[in-house]
Amino acid sequence: MLTRSKFVLAILFAALPLALIAALLSGPVSVDLGAALSQGWHSDSSDAVILWQLRLPRALLAILVGAALGMGGAAMQGMLRNPLAEPALLGVSSGAALAAILLLYYGLAWQSGWLLPALAIFGAFCAVACVWMLAGRGASASRLVLAGVAINAFLSALMALALNYAPSMFAMQEIVFWLLGSLANRGWDQLLLALPFILFGGILLYCARNYLRALSLGEDSAASLGFRGRRYPLLVLLGIASAVGAAVAVAGTIGFVGLVVPHLTRPLVKQDPGRLLWSSALAGALLLLLADIVVINFVGAQELRIGAVTAFIGAPFFFWLIVSARRGQQL
């Protein structure tokens, strides 16, 4: 079983560069990849510009955002010890999106630098803190989901309200982007904007891996092992907010990745919440990259929002998990 798990993880790891190559080959224009690579970064030829300025940053952003969402989902499920916990379901993504909307549509422009992800992270942090406080410590699954749904619905309504009164001509249409996410027309600037915050979030979550492991034995056991006080939960919350908030600020709210991916990879890491973080990051990156390849190849310039595609890909896996659970296995 162990060998098989490692084998599957190795396949996932090997599939990522292959998917990256597939993403670089995907697009409405036929590009000579070899020539574009040899022409280099600074070339003005259209093939090189398409490869280096359009396809590569988009594919890398898909990997980065997917990893952030996967890792965020795993950390949240570990901390809340709830299989339904997910950054989008518990309002983290909506909080980040609301903050981004307020800044972009009412405040500074897109080129506002670090302020955009910083504010999105703050929004995400506030949202998850609200859910945590509303549900209370050691809340049951139903109470937590109820609190999450309430906060999420409220934040979604605020997003719609903010966009409704935004001065942009396309305000109402833009709601679809913020609710379903998109990687279209993204470049290096968005990638570099999100990268440090997602890395920072990842490092924080990595530092909290032993806390998550201890927490799987229960709060009291975790406390007896030395993980007492608010320091560790705050570390996890800040990590989730940083990674997911930055991802949402540049790609909108992409659902399902954070919910499904930890369930898919949990058997592969023997239910270890610590190792689940990086395996979920890997699988999340792969899932989102594959979803984006589907978006590019099968939908064309009139792009289907990537959140819809992740739901299409993720939902059948989830159905399978639910059916497996009904047969007596643990979810």
Next chain:
Amino acid sequence: MHFASRILLLVVLALPPAALAQQRIASLNLCLDQILLRWVDPQNIVSVTWLSGEDHYRRAPLPEHVYLNRAQAEELLPLQPDLILVGQFGAQRAAQRLRDLGLNVVAIPDAYSLEQLRDQLSALETTLGQLPPLQKQKRQLAKLLAAPLPPAQASALILSANNITYGDGMLEHQLLERAGFSNLAAQQGVKQLGRVSLEEVVAAQPDLLVFYGGEKDFAVAHLATRHPALKNYIDSGRIYTLPEELGFCPALVAAEVLEQLTDKRKSFVDAQ
């Protein structure tokens, strides 16, 4: 008849009929709002749509006495307008209600091509009389339509919000053609509106990249126009931004846009 009475009669006959009859004009259409505010004496305007009060759409000063309506019949009744202008498609229910109540409601056709623009200006002339700015615009347009189509000397591609481009059968396409550009979208078979990805824009390598509005407020819809892959176009001045008015009221800016596009094409030819 007394001499003074004869003079008065002559003056009355010399005036355009509409100018006499319509002292209280209202509009239920954004474009017609802007036309009224620009070309008609403000004292004769009683109401325009609320959109004309928004900074985004306002292109002419808005007099304080003008009521901003939301195309509701009951808003206009107390204002007792003697002429209500409506567009071809919007506010049709309110227009019908006002007609039923015996008010003078005139529908002005929308313009999506230079020919339709000529029809729109003619309809406005029939309704509002021979206003000098309207006459000037009409003359300019007639001159443009009479001139032979120049040979295409450079290529252009429109990249609008949400990656929309304009092909054959659109006013924007006609303006490009009349300015001496070949519209690459039309060449690739786009009829009216189509989508163009950033990759297709880069691969098509147009001489001129034409953006469409969107400079003022942030929108994800305009993200493509801010992409670094288009930096070369911006740095080398090979871009032109169509004013937003062209989309909602071409009568105001079509002639001016054509002139600017023609200058742009000439600068390309000179550079070559």
